[in-house]
Amino acid sequence: SGPAPQVFVLFGATGDLARRKLFPALFHLDRAGLLPETRIVASGQRPRSEEDFRDHVCRSLEEFAPEEGDARERREFAAGVSYRAASTDNGADLASLVRRTEEELGEDAERLLYLSVPPSVMEPMVRMIAKEGFDARARLVVEKPFGTDLASARELDAAIHDVMEESRVFRIDHFLGKEAVQNILTLRFASGLFEPVWNRHHVGYVQIDVPEEIGLEGRAGFYEATGAFKDMVSTHLFQLLSFVALEPPARLTAEALRDEKTKVFESLRPLDPDRVVFGQYEGYREEEGVDPRSTAETFVALEARVDNWRWSGVPFLLRTGKALRAKRRTITVGFHGPPLKMFDLADEDCEGVDELVFELTDEPEITIEVRAKRPGPDLDIAPARFVLDFARSFAGTEPLEAYERLLLDVMRGDPMLFTRADGVERLWEVCDPVLREPPEPIGYPQGSWGPEQADALAAPRGWRVSRD
Numbered sequence: 001s002g003p004a005p006q007v008f009v010l011f012g013a014t015g016d017l018a019r020r021k022l023f024p025a026l027f028h029l030d031r032a033g034l035l036p037e038t039r040i041v042a043s044g045q046r047p048r049s050e051e052d053f054r055d056h057v058c059r060s061l062e063e064f065a066p067e068e069g070d071a072r073e074r075r076e077f078a079a080g081v082s083y084r085a086a087s088t089d090n091g092a093d094l095a096s097l098v099r100r101t102e103e104e105l106g107e108d109a110e111r112l113l114y115l116s117v118p119p120s121v122m123e124p125m126v127r128m129i130a131k132e133g134f135d136a137r138a139r140l141v142v143e144k145p146f147g148t149d150l151a152s153a154r155e156l157d158a159a160i161h162d163v164m165e166e167s168r169v170f171r172i173d174h175f176l177g178k179e180a181v182q183n184i185l186t187l188r189f190a191s192g193l194f195e196p197v198w199n200r201h202h203v204g205y206v207q208i209d210v211p212e213e214i215g216l217e218g219r220a221g222f223y224e225a226t227g228a229f230k231d232m233v234s235t236h237l238f239q240l241l242s243f244v245a246l247e248p249p250a251r252l253t254a255e256a257l258r259d260e261k262t263k264v265f266e267s268l269r270p271l272d273p274d275r276v277v278f279g280q281y282e283g284y285r286e287e288e289g290v291d292p293r294s295t296a297e298t299f300v301a302l303e304a305r306v307d308n309w310r311w312s313g314v315p316f317l318l319r320t321g322k323a324l325r326a327k328r329r330t331i332t333v334g335f336h337g338p339p340l341k342m343f344d345l346a347d348e349d350c351e352g353v354d355e356l357v358f359e360l361t362d363e364p365e366i367t368i369e370v371r372a373k374r375p376g377p378d379l380d381i382a383p384a385r386f387v388l389d390f391a392r393s394f395a396g397t398e399p400l401e402a403y404e405r406l407l408l409d410v411m412r413g414d415p416m417l418f419t420r421a422d423g424v425e426r427l428w429e430v431c432d433p434v435l436r437e438p439p440e441p442i443g444y445p446q447g448s449w450g451p452e453q454a455d456a457l458a459a460p461r462g463w464r465v466s467r468d
């Protein structure tokens, strides 16, 4: 049987994430017949009429899920959404609506509290939730970033643990809901082919590269306070790193897997600010809502080191930024070249020529690049690719978008793909040297690959994505 009926209480419902991802995700799950009976109780700071808010939901779906359903279906979906204003010091109205809705849904209804609010109000919101008695039997979903440094993350975790036990807390990092990320686990542990070479003896480097073409998209307030490092690196990119680097868990349970992730974070060397490049795109300071002297970074590239037996000596290179040349979300595992040169190849064509590449798109792509003989009379060697053929192997299936997958997991009570307090806190420790001494952001032109200084980190082969 599927999950019980849900009362989905969304804090921060007028924000960007709700409109861009959460409403479209719930709408798609509903249309795909995957959503249990669900009532959405939305809340934001400002009082708004229910009608006004439902229009807002319809417009969000139109804009961000244009292919999904028609106007009538959008209206029907929005009709199931109610709205109440709530703030960190007053949630009484909202609480009574939630209780009424729950009674209507019946005894087995479950309560899901989704905190899509900025880090600065997260902790007071958690306290308000407890004060108004929202916490009873509820699951709590917390959006990243979880705190802004070790001290604030500890405070937030303490506030959350005052209210509910860790097993009901779901810290969401939507990158972990991406199909291809789960395929890192299946390739590594459901097959015997890759694991024997998944170590320092065979791997020369790992790159986790998430360039974006978009700029601020109206999120100046959030971005000025957060910056690319906390928005993407200390969260998404390090989470991806843990899936690449972790040891095989003793069994496939949420706790065993998350124990292994925490061990990776424990093994991470605190970042060396000399191996971190910050950038800021030209024109950023002129964007609406941005301080004309802002030092917020819109680009980060860095080298991380996992100091354990498996990975000692292997650089993990992380890069992300806004207003870059292309949008990609790519994990590359680069392998050492052959021990002897049999073919006529330049040295730089030997090391790192074999690359296993995960594209974390909604329809995942996994390829292995090797060298092959070009057809014809000569022994001419050139790059060629193995491609994992998802379309043919799994014809007729439809992938879920990351938030869709993770929202279902919360409703099913499965925390496997969510982050745990201990891991998050350790990550802030790893990031601490950079938070204390952030590098000066270097200007870069929009539509470029960021500051040149970032290329030196990935020498000699360079960033795979920039080579494509």
Ligand code: BG6
Pocket: 174, 212, 231, 329
């Ligand atoms: C979000 C960040 O968490 O992830 C955004 O706040 C970023 O700045 C986004 O654009 C990227 O997510 P996706 O799923 O579009 O790759």
